[in-house]
Amino acid sequence: PFCKKRSRTLPSDLPLCLFPGGSHPKVGGDRRKRTVFTPAQIELLKKSFEENQYPGYQTREALARCIGIEEDRVHIWFQNRRARTPKRIRIGNHAAAPYRSYPKVGGDRRKRTVFTPVQIELLKKEFEENQYPGYETREALARCIGVEEDRVHVRIEMVGAPKTSLNRTYWNHLKRSE
């Protein structure tokens, strides 16, 4: 029982920005199956969270190995945890300057993935056909080009640009520099 058919095209009229969270009825593919953490895993995650609310990649990776789960699941868990932690208790964030402090706190980040032209080509082709590939699609695509699924996910998110045909990040970048 999951929700159906991804739309092949963007809904023409209504801007997607009106529907954060992918709430537009026509978008959103099959989701990754919800992860169920064991009490022991939760305990370790919470303990780790108390020590550092912004663990870097190495830390997340180690933690993930320790509790036998993927690094990206840990990453998501921390994001959700922070989002649901009252701001006054949140360490390493300042409401006024949302992004200013995170690099210091976060520390190391994952090594930048470099896609080959062939990989880009395939990603682009898939994206044209479906801008919101579900989990199964992403997984298959990832296997096909030989990278991890979450890298595909990030990549798709980056490129996804309802507003323009340009890369979303690039668009923001240009907007900032004038």
Add this chain to the structure above:
DNA sequence: GGGTAATCTAATCAACG
């Protein structure tokens, strides 16, 4: 240095118990 992956927040959807 420019282009873009990694990361963040915020809001929302939706599976599980």
Add this chain to the structure above:
DNA sequence: CGTTGATTAGATTACCC
């Protein structure tokens, strides 16, 4: 039906070529 994992938009920072 509340808790919480997953998805998305938008924004910022770091890094490879």
